Amino acid sequence: MIKAKIVGAGGYGGVGILELLMRHPEVEPAALVDVVDAGRPISDLYPHLAGYCDLEICTPDSDRACETYDVVFFSTPDGVGMQAAAGELERGAKVIDYSGDFRFGSAESYADYANFIGREPEHASPDLLEEAVYGVPEFHRDAIAGARLVGNPGCFAISALLGLVPAVGAKLAAPGTLIADGKTGVSGAGKKASPVFHYPARYEQMNAYKLGGHQHLVEVEHELSARAGRRIALTFTTQVVPVCRGIMTSLYGTLEEGVDYARALAAYRDFYADAPFVRVCDRSVPAGTHHVRGSNRALLLIDVDERTGRLRVISHIDNLMKGQAGNALQNMNLMFGLDETAGLTEPGRYP
Ligand SMILES: NC(=O)C1=CN([C@@H]2O[C@H](COP(=O)(O)OP(=O)(O)OC[C@H]3O[C@@H](n4cnc5c(N)ncnc54)[C@H](OP(=O)(O)O)[C@@H]3O)[C@@H](O)[C@H]2O)C=CC1
Ligand SMILES: CC(=O)N[C@@H](CCC(=O)OP(=O)(O)O)C(=O)O
Numbered sequence: 001m002i003k004a005k006i007v008g009a010g011g012y013g014g015v016g017i018l019e020l021l022m023r024h025p026e027v028e029p030a031a032l033v034d035v036v037d038a039g040r041p042i043s044d045l046y047p048h049l050a051g052y053c054d055l056e057i058c059t060p061d062s063d064r065a066c067e068t069y070d071v072v073f074f075s076t077p078d079g080v081g082m083q084a085a086a087g088e089l090e091r092g093a094k095v096i097d098y099s100g101d102f103r104f105g106s107a108e109s110y111a112d113y114a115n116f117i118g119r120e121p122e123h124a125s126p127d128l129l130e131e132a133v134y135g136v137p138e139f140h141r142d143a144i145a146g147a148r149l150v151g152n153p154g155c156f157a158i159s160a161l162l163g164l165v166p167a168v169g170a171k172l173a174a175p176g177t178l179i180a181d182g183k184t185g186v187s188g189a190g191k192k193a194s195p196v197f198h199y200p201a202r203y204e205q206m207n208a209y210k211l212g213g214h215q216h217l218v219e220v221e222h223e224l225s226a227r228a229g230r231r232i233a234l235t236f237t238t239q240v241v242p243v244c245r246g247i248m249t250s251l252y253g254t255l256e257e258g259v260d261y262a263r264a265l266a267a268y269r270d271f272y273a274d275a276p277f278v279r280v281c282d283r284s285v286p287a288g289t290h291h292v293r294g295s296n297r298a299l300l301l302i303d304v305d306e307r308t309g310r311l312r313v314i315s316h317i318d319n320l321m322k323g324q325a326g327n328a329l330q331n332m333n334l335m336f337g338l339d340e341t342a343g344l345t346e347p348g349r350y351p
Contacts (some may be wrong), residue, residue: 005069010034013075016325024343063138082124102151104130155323157216170267173253178234182249246289261304295348296326
Protein backbone atom coordinates (compact mmCIF):
# COMPACT_ATOMS: atom_id res chain seq x y z
CA MET A 1 0.00 0.00 0.00
CA ILE A 2 1.12 3.56 -0.69
CA LYS A 3 1.32 5.43 2.63
CA ALA A 4 0.09 9.01 2.42
CA LYS A 5 0.55 12.02 4.68
CA ILE A 6 -1.79 15.00 4.36
CA VAL A 7 -0.53 18.36 5.62
CA GLY A 8 -3.35 20.85 6.11
CA ALA A 9 -5.66 17.89 6.73
CA GLY A 10 -8.14 20.00 8.67
CA GLY A 11 -8.91 22.25 5.70
CA TYR A 12 -11.15 21.68 2.69
CA GLY A 13 -8.43 20.41 0.39
CA GLY A 14 -7.09 18.17 3.15
CA VAL A 15 -10.39 16.54 3.99
CA GLY A 16 -11.12 16.34 0.25
CA ILE A 17 -8.05 14.23 -0.46
CA LEU A 18 -8.72 12.17 2.68
CA GLU A 19 -12.24 11.31 1.46
CA LEU A 20 -10.78 10.24 -1.88
CA LEU A 21 -7.87 8.23 -0.44
CA MET A 22 -10.24 6.32 1.86
CA ARG A 23 -11.86 4.92 -1.30
CA HIS A 24 -8.60 4.37 -3.20
CA PRO A 25 -7.64 0.71 -3.62
CA GLU A 26 -3.85 1.26 -3.37
CA VAL A 27 -3.42 4.04 -0.79
CA GLU A 28 -3.61 4.24 2.98
CA PRO A 29 -4.09 7.72 4.50
CA ALA A 30 -1.56 7.24 7.30
CA ALA A 31 -0.88 10.66 8.82
CA LEU A 32 -2.96 13.81 9.13
CA VAL A 33 -1.07 16.99 9.96
CA ASP A 34 -2.42 20.38 10.92
CA VAL A 35 -1.77 23.19 13.38
CA VAL A 36 -4.77 24.47 15.35
CA ASP A 37 -6.65 21.15 15.52
CA ALA A 38 -3.71 18.88 16.37
CA GLY A 39 -4.63 16.31 19.02
CA ARG A 40 -8.22 15.92 17.84
CA PRO A 41 -9.55 13.07 15.70
CA ILE A 42 -10.36 14.28 12.18
CA SER A 43 -13.93 13.07 12.75
CA ASP A 44 -14.33 15.73 15.47
CA LEU A 45 -13.92 18.38 12.79
CA TYR A 46 -15.79 16.47 10.10
CA PRO A 47 -18.44 14.26 11.76
CA HIS A 48 -19.41 12.63 8.45
CA LEU A 49 -16.11 10.70 8.77
CA ALA A 50 -16.87 9.27 12.24
CA GLY A 51 -16.54 5.50 12.18
CA TYR A 52 -14.87 5.61 8.77
CA CYS A 53 -11.74 7.56 9.71
CA ASP A 54 -11.01 8.67 13.26
CA LEU A 55 -7.26 9.27 12.84
CA GLU A 56 -5.84 11.81 15.25
CA ILE A 57 -4.39 14.98 13.74
CA CYS A 58 -0.75 15.56 14.66
CA THR A 59 1.49 18.63 14.58
CA PRO A 60 4.03 19.14 11.76
CA ASP A 61 6.96 18.34 14.08
CA SER A 62 5.43 15.33 15.86
CA ASP A 63 7.11 11.89 15.63
CA ARG A 64 4.25 10.62 13.52
CA ALA A 65 4.53 13.49 11.03
CA CYS A 66 8.28 13.00 10.72
CA GLU A 67 8.07 9.34 9.70
CA THR A 68 8.69 8.44 6.06
CA TYR A 69 5.69 8.36 3.74
CA ASP A 70 5.42 7.47 0.08
CA VAL A 71 3.44 10.56 -0.83
CA VAL A 72 2.86 13.86 0.93
CA PHE A 73 0.04 16.24 0.00
CA PHE A 74 0.50 19.86 1.07
CA SER A 75 -3.00 21.30 1.21
CA THR A 76 -1.65 24.46 2.77
CA PRO A 77 -1.42 28.15 1.92
CA ASP A 78 1.43 29.60 -0.14
CA GLY A 79 4.75 29.47 1.68
CA VAL A 80 4.32 26.21 3.62
CA GLY A 81 5.19 23.61 0.96
CA MET A 82 8.24 25.53 -0.24
CA GLN A 83 9.74 25.27 3.28
CA ALA A 84 9.00 21.59 3.85
CA ALA A 85 9.07 19.86 0.46
CA ALA A 86 12.86 19.40 0.35
CA GLY A 87 12.84 17.44 3.63
CA GLU A 88 10.06 15.18 2.39
CA LEU A 89 11.86 14.51 -0.89
CA GLU A 90 15.07 13.70 1.02
CA ARG A 91 13.13 11.15 3.05
CA GLY A 92 12.06 9.55 -0.23
CA ALA A 93 8.51 10.83 -0.54
CA LYS A 94 6.82 12.18 -3.65
CA VAL A 95 5.21 15.56 -3.05
CA ILE A 96 2.10 17.25 -4.38
CA ASP A 97 1.64 20.87 -3.30
CA TYR A 98 -1.72 22.61 -3.80
CA SER A 99 -0.50 26.18 -3.44
CA GLY A 100 1.27 28.60 -5.77
CA ASP A 101 4.68 27.48 -4.45
CA PHE A 102 5.55 25.02 -7.24
CA ARG A 103 3.37 26.05 -10.20
CA PHE A 104 6.17 27.95 -11.93
CA GLY A 105 9.23 26.17 -13.31
CA SER A 106 11.94 28.73 -12.61
CA ALA A 107 12.97 31.25 -9.96
CA GLU A 108 12.33 34.00 -12.47
CA SER A 109 8.75 33.01 -13.27
CA TYR A 110 8.08 32.38 -9.57
CA ALA A 111 9.31 35.92 -8.86
CA ASP A 112 6.91 37.28 -11.53
CA TYR A 113 4.05 35.52 -9.74
CA ALA A 114 5.19 36.63 -6.29
CA ASN A 115 5.59 40.26 -7.40
CA PHE A 116 2.16 40.18 -9.03
CA ILE A 117 0.46 39.04 -5.82
CA GLY A 118 2.65 41.13 -3.52
CA ARG A 119 4.66 38.32 -1.92
CA GLU A 120 8.37 38.08 -1.24
CA PRO A 121 9.93 37.21 -4.65
CA GLU A 122 12.58 34.88 -3.18
CA HIS A 123 11.55 31.23 -3.12
CA ALA A 124 12.61 29.18 -0.08
CA SER A 125 13.68 26.22 -2.25
CA PRO A 126 14.70 27.72 -5.61
CA ASP A 127 16.62 24.54 -6.54
CA LEU A 128 13.38 22.59 -6.61
CA LEU A 129 11.58 24.91 -9.03
CA GLU A 130 13.24 23.49 -12.13
CA GLU A 131 12.27 19.93 -11.30
CA ALA A 132 8.71 20.71 -10.17
CA VAL A 133 6.09 19.88 -12.78
CA TYR A 134 2.93 21.94 -13.31
CA GLY A 135 0.19 19.50 -12.45
CA VAL A 136 -2.32 19.65 -15.27
CA PRO A 137 -2.36 16.01 -16.45
CA GLU A 138 -4.14 16.89 -19.69
CA PHE A 139 -1.09 18.91 -20.80
CA HIS A 140 1.86 17.40 -18.88
CA ARG A 141 0.97 13.73 -18.39
CA ASP A 142 4.41 12.27 -19.17
CA ALA A 143 6.32 14.83 -17.11
CA ILE A 144 4.00 14.25 -14.15
CA ALA A 145 4.50 10.49 -14.45
CA GLY A 146 8.25 11.00 -14.03
CA ALA A 147 8.05 13.67 -11.32
CA ARG A 148 8.91 13.66 -7.61
CA LEU A 149 7.34 17.07 -7.08
CA VAL A 150 4.14 18.46 -8.62
CA GLY A 151 2.58 21.91 -8.22
CA ASN A 152 -1.17 21.32 -8.39
CA PRO A 153 -2.84 24.12 -10.38
CA GLY A 154 -5.14 26.85 -9.10
CA CYS A 155 -8.87 26.16 -9.44
CA PHE A 156 -9.74 29.07 -11.74
CA ALA A 157 -6.53 28.45 -13.64
CA ILE A 158 -7.29 24.85 -14.55
CA SER A 159 -10.88 25.69 -15.48
CA ALA A 160 -9.69 28.44 -17.84
CA LEU A 161 -6.73 26.53 -19.27
CA LEU A 162 -8.74 23.43 -20.14
CA GLY A 163 -10.94 25.66 -22.28
CA LEU A 164 -8.28 27.96 -23.72
CA VAL A 165 -5.34 25.70 -24.57
CA PRO A 166 -7.09 23.91 -27.47
CA ALA A 167 -8.38 27.28 -28.76
CA VAL A 168 -4.84 28.60 -29.02
CA GLY A 169 -3.18 25.28 -29.94
CA ALA A 170 -5.57 24.48 -32.77
CA LYS A 171 -5.64 28.12 -33.93
CA LEU A 172 -9.36 28.50 -33.37
CA ALA A 173 -9.25 31.93 -31.72
CA ALA A 174 -6.85 34.87 -31.97
CA PRO A 175 -4.62 34.83 -28.85
CA GLY A 176 -4.78 38.61 -28.40
CA THR A 177 -8.57 38.55 -28.02
CA LEU A 178 -9.09 36.08 -25.17
CA ILE A 179 -11.42 36.79 -22.26
CA ALA A 180 -12.08 34.54 -19.24
CA ASP A 181 -15.09 35.25 -17.03
CA GLY A 182 -15.01 32.95 -13.99
CA LYS A 183 -17.57 32.34 -11.25
CA THR A 184 -16.67 30.34 -8.18
CA GLY A 185 -18.52 28.87 -5.24
CA VAL A 186 -17.71 30.10 -1.75
CA SER A 187 -15.71 26.98 -0.75
CA GLY A 188 -12.96 28.32 -2.98
CA ALA A 189 -11.95 30.57 -0.11
CA GLY A 190 -11.23 27.63 2.21
CA LYS A 191 -12.65 26.92 5.66
CA LYS A 192 -11.85 30.17 7.42
CA ALA A 193 -14.71 32.62 7.93
CA SER A 194 -14.06 36.31 7.39
CA PRO A 195 -16.31 39.39 7.16
CA VAL A 196 -16.76 38.87 3.41
CA PHE A 197 -16.96 35.08 3.59
CA HIS A 198 -19.59 34.44 6.22
CA TYR A 199 -23.21 33.60 5.58
CA PRO A 200 -24.90 37.03 5.74
CA ALA A 201 -22.29 38.51 3.43
CA ARG A 202 -22.57 35.67 0.91
CA TYR A 203 -26.34 34.99 0.97
CA GLU A 204 -27.82 36.01 -2.42
CA GLN A 205 -24.67 37.98 -3.13
CA MET A 206 -22.61 37.89 -6.33
CA ASN A 207 -19.56 40.06 -6.78
CA ALA A 208 -16.40 40.39 -8.77
CA TYR A 209 -13.12 40.53 -6.86
CA LYS A 210 -9.36 40.86 -7.32
CA LEU A 211 -9.94 42.84 -10.52
CA GLY A 212 -6.54 44.40 -9.97
CA GLY A 213 -5.03 41.00 -10.60
CA HIS A 214 -6.05 37.52 -9.53
CA GLN A 215 -3.16 35.15 -8.71
CA HIS A 216 -4.39 32.57 -11.21
CA LEU A 217 -4.11 35.03 -14.10
CA VAL A 218 -0.33 34.72 -13.89
CA GLU A 219 -0.61 30.95 -14.08
CA VAL A 220 -2.94 30.99 -17.07
CA GLU A 221 -0.83 33.47 -19.03
CA HIS A 222 2.37 31.61 -18.11
CA GLU A 223 1.08 28.28 -19.43
CA LEU A 224 -0.53 29.74 -22.56
CA SER A 225 2.60 31.78 -23.36
CA ALA A 226 4.93 28.82 -22.82
CA ARG A 227 2.88 26.71 -25.21
CA ALA A 228 2.57 29.44 -27.85
CA GLY A 229 6.23 30.50 -27.62
CA ARG A 230 5.20 34.14 -27.23
CA ARG A 231 3.52 36.30 -24.63
CA ILE A 232 -0.24 35.86 -24.43
CA ALA A 233 -2.27 38.18 -22.18
CA LEU A 234 -5.96 37.95 -21.43
CA THR A 235 -8.73 39.72 -19.57
CA PHE A 236 -9.69 37.65 -16.55
CA THR A 237 -12.70 38.44 -14.36
CA THR A 238 -13.16 36.44 -11.15
CA GLN A 239 -16.48 36.45 -9.35
CA VAL A 240 -17.93 34.66 -6.35
CA VAL A 241 -21.55 33.47 -6.37
CA PRO A 242 -23.73 31.93 -3.62
CA VAL A 243 -23.10 28.25 -4.25
CA CYS A 244 -20.88 25.94 -2.22
CA ARG A 245 -18.91 23.99 -4.84
CA GLY A 246 -18.26 24.70 -8.48
CA ILE A 247 -16.53 26.96 -10.95
CA MET A 248 -18.04 28.00 -14.25
CA THR A 249 -15.71 29.92 -16.52
CA SER A 250 -17.02 31.45 -19.74
CA LEU A 251 -14.22 31.87 -22.28
CA TYR A 252 -14.29 34.02 -25.40
CA GLY A 253 -12.00 34.77 -28.31
CA THR A 254 -12.35 36.14 -31.85
CA LEU A 255 -12.50 33.30 -34.37
CA GLU A 256 -9.54 32.79 -36.65
CA GLU A 257 -10.26 32.91 -40.39
CA GLY A 258 -12.29 29.95 -41.63
CA VAL A 259 -13.18 28.48 -38.22
CA ASP A 260 -16.81 27.47 -37.78
CA TYR A 261 -18.77 25.59 -35.12
CA ALA A 262 -18.18 22.13 -36.59
CA ARG A 263 -14.44 22.69 -36.83
CA ALA A 264 -14.20 24.09 -33.30
CA LEU A 265 -16.13 21.18 -31.80
CA ALA A 266 -14.08 18.63 -33.71
CA ALA A 267 -10.83 20.28 -32.59
CA TYR A 268 -11.80 20.05 -28.91
CA ARG A 269 -12.95 16.44 -29.28
CA ASP A 270 -9.67 15.60 -30.92
CA PHE A 271 -7.57 17.43 -28.31
CA TYR A 272 -9.21 15.62 -25.39
CA ALA A 273 -9.71 12.22 -27.03
CA ASP A 274 -7.38 10.55 -24.49
CA ALA A 275 -8.30 12.64 -21.44
CA PRO A 276 -10.48 10.54 -19.11
CA PHE A 277 -11.74 13.49 -17.09
CA VAL A 278 -12.54 16.04 -19.78
CA ARG A 279 -15.91 15.77 -21.42
CA VAL A 280 -16.43 17.85 -24.54
CA CYS A 281 -20.09 18.67 -25.17
CA ASP A 282 -21.83 20.27 -28.09
CA ARG A 283 -23.73 23.48 -27.39
CA SER A 284 -27.12 21.77 -27.08
CA VAL A 285 -26.17 19.87 -23.89
CA PRO A 286 -27.88 21.42 -20.83
CA ALA A 287 -24.74 21.31 -18.70
CA GLY A 288 -24.07 23.10 -15.43
CA THR A 289 -21.96 22.82 -12.29
CA HIS A 290 -24.38 20.26 -10.78
CA HIS A 291 -23.10 17.84 -13.40
CA VAL A 292 -19.54 17.93 -12.09
CA ARG A 293 -20.21 18.33 -8.37
CA GLY A 294 -18.23 15.74 -6.41
CA SER A 295 -16.57 14.37 -9.54
CA ASN A 296 -13.16 14.96 -11.06
CA ARG A 297 -14.66 15.78 -14.41
CA ALA A 298 -14.32 18.98 -16.40
CA LEU A 299 -17.26 19.55 -18.67
CA LEU A 300 -16.59 21.83 -21.65
CA LEU A 301 -19.47 23.21 -23.66
CA ILE A 302 -18.23 24.31 -27.09
CA ASP A 303 -20.00 27.03 -29.00
CA VAL A 304 -19.47 29.54 -31.79
CA ASP A 305 -21.37 32.83 -31.92
CA GLU A 306 -21.78 33.14 -35.69
CA ARG A 307 -23.25 36.64 -35.46
CA THR A 308 -20.15 38.16 -33.85
CA GLY A 309 -17.52 35.69 -35.02
CA ARG A 310 -16.51 34.59 -31.52
CA LEU A 311 -15.58 31.25 -30.04
CA ARG A 312 -17.39 30.66 -26.75
CA VAL A 313 -16.42 27.82 -24.40
CA ILE A 314 -18.08 27.26 -21.03
CA SER A 315 -15.90 25.27 -18.65
CA HIS A 316 -17.43 23.61 -15.57
CA ILE A 317 -15.50 21.97 -12.74
CA ASP A 318 -15.90 21.25 -9.04
CA ASN A 319 -13.33 23.60 -7.49
CA LEU A 320 -12.62 21.08 -4.72
CA MET A 321 -12.19 18.16 -7.16
CA LYS A 322 -10.77 18.90 -10.63
CA GLY A 323 -9.86 22.29 -9.14
CA GLN A 324 -8.02 20.78 -6.17
CA ALA A 325 -8.08 17.37 -4.42
CA GLY A 326 -9.39 15.27 -7.34
CA ASN A 327 -6.75 16.64 -9.67
CA ALA A 328 -4.11 16.05 -6.97
CA LEU A 329 -5.14 12.40 -6.82
CA GLN A 330 -5.05 12.14 -10.62
CA ASN A 331 -1.47 13.46 -10.41
CA MET A 332 -0.61 10.98 -7.65
CA ASN A 333 -1.93 8.09 -9.75
CA LEU A 334 0.32 9.14 -12.63
CA MET A 335 3.37 9.63 -10.36
CA PHE A 336 2.99 6.08 -9.00
CA GLY A 337 2.29 4.42 -12.35
CA LEU A 338 -1.31 3.60 -11.37
CA ASP A 339 -4.37 3.84 -13.55
CA GLU A 340 -4.96 7.59 -13.91
CA THR A 341 -8.59 7.17 -12.88
CA ALA A 342 -8.04 5.01 -9.75
CA GLY A 343 -10.24 6.23 -6.91
CA LEU A 344 -11.85 8.83 -9.17
CA THR A 345 -14.44 6.91 -11.13
CA GLU A 346 -17.58 8.06 -9.31
CA PRO A 347 -19.92 10.33 -11.28
CA GLY A 348 -20.61 12.79 -8.45
CA ARG A 349 -23.97 13.54 -6.87
CA TYR A 350 -27.03 15.07 -8.51
CA PRO A 351 -28.80 17.39 -7.85
N1 LIG B 1 -10.52 25.83 -1.89
C1 LIG B 1 -10.27 25.73 -3.19
O1 LIG B 1 -11.20 25.71 -4.02
C2 LIG B 1 -8.88 25.65 -3.70
C3 LIG B 1 -7.77 25.84 -2.90
N2 LIG B 1 -6.50 25.71 -3.42
C4 LIG B 1 -5.32 25.81 -2.58
O2 LIG B 1 -5.25 24.66 -1.73
C5 LIG B 1 -4.62 25.00 -0.51
C6 LIG B 1 -5.56 24.67 0.64
O3 LIG B 1 -6.76 25.42 0.48
P1 LIG B 1 -8.08 25.17 1.29
O4 LIG B 1 -8.23 23.73 1.59
O5 LIG B 1 -9.15 25.89 0.60
O6 LIG B 1 -7.71 25.98 2.64
P2 LIG B 1 -8.20 25.78 4.13
O7 LIG B 1 -8.00 27.10 4.80
O8 LIG B 1 -9.55 25.15 4.17
O9 LIG B 1 -7.12 24.75 4.72
C7 LIG B 1 -5.77 25.03 4.86
C8 LIG B 1 -5.24 24.20 6.01
O10 LIG B 1 -3.83 24.36 6.09
C9 LIG B 1 -3.48 24.38 7.45
N3 LIG B 1 -2.18 25.00 7.65
C10 LIG B 1 -1.83 26.29 7.51
N4 LIG B 1 -0.52 26.45 7.74
C11 LIG B 1 -0.03 25.22 8.04
C12 LIG B 1 1.26 24.73 8.38
N5 LIG B 1 2.32 25.55 8.46
N6 LIG B 1 1.41 23.42 8.62
C13 LIG B 1 0.35 22.58 8.57
N7 LIG B 1 -0.90 22.98 8.24
C14 LIG B 1 -1.09 24.30 8.00
C15 LIG B 1 -4.61 25.16 8.11
O11 LIG B 1 -4.64 24.82 9.46
P3 LIG B 1 -5.12 25.78 10.64
O12 LIG B 1 -6.59 25.76 10.62
O13 LIG B 1 -4.55 25.11 11.83
O14 LIG B 1 -4.52 27.13 10.35
C16 LIG B 1 -5.83 24.61 7.36
O15 LIG B 1 -6.40 23.49 7.98
C17 LIG B 1 -4.28 26.49 -0.61
O16 LIG B 1 -2.98 26.64 -1.12
C18 LIG B 1 -5.31 26.98 -1.62
O17 LIG B 1 -4.93 28.16 -2.20
C19 LIG B 1 -6.30 25.37 -4.72
C20 LIG B 1 -7.37 25.16 -5.56
C21 LIG B 1 -8.73 25.31 -5.11
C1 LIG C 1 -13.60 32.37 -3.46
C2 LIG C 1 -12.10 32.51 -3.36
O1 LIG C 1 -11.59 33.34 -2.63
N1 LIG C 1 -11.39 31.66 -4.08
C3 LIG C 1 -9.97 31.68 -4.05
C4 LIG C 1 -9.57 30.46 -4.81
C5 LIG C 1 -8.18 30.48 -5.26
C6 LIG C 1 -7.17 29.70 -4.52
O2 LIG C 1 -7.39 28.87 -3.67
O3 LIG C 1 -5.98 30.02 -4.96
P1 LIG C 1 -4.51 29.49 -4.81
O4 LIG C 1 -4.61 28.02 -4.96
O5 LIG C 1 -3.74 30.12 -5.90
O6 LIG C 1 -4.05 29.96 -3.49
C7 LIG C 1 -9.42 32.97 -4.70
O7 LIG C 1 -10.01 33.47 -5.65
O8 LIG C 1 -8.35 33.42 -4.27
